[in-house]
Amino acid sequence: MIEQATREDVIWLAGLLEGEGAFDLQRGTYPRVRVAMVDRDVIGRAATLFGVSVRLALKGRPHKAMWHAEVQGPKAEAIMRAVLPHMGARRSAKIAEVLGHSPKTSKVPVSISRPPGLPLGPA
DSSP states (O other), rough: OOOOHHHHHHHHHHHHHHHEEEEEETTTTTTEEEESSOOHHHHHHHHHHHHHHOOEEOOOTOOOEEEEEEEETHHHHHHHHGGGGGHHHHHHHHHHHHHHOTTTOOSSSOOEEETTTTTOOOO
16 A cells, blocks of 8 residues: 555656556545556555555557556555656646545645655755
């Protein structure tokens, strides 16, 4: 689960979600984070950090098996807040929009510790 994740795991997850993730409100109410791809091992790692199981979607040939991990509600909110400092401008704006519109979400302002795209600090 994201609360026990290392800094490296959070950064890895942010990178995955930056390229392959989706942030939205399920049924217009509940924060949701989704990711899907054909790489079972990658989705498995994400699902572990989400605290959920991996789902499989099969289509007929020539499609490959598609693996999914999805989380909603307070878990999704926690993930969004954890990865937010590591996201680019477009995804940061989407996360802020989702957190700001969810009636179930804490109304504590979303803090962005640095402008998106800048280094995290001294190396």
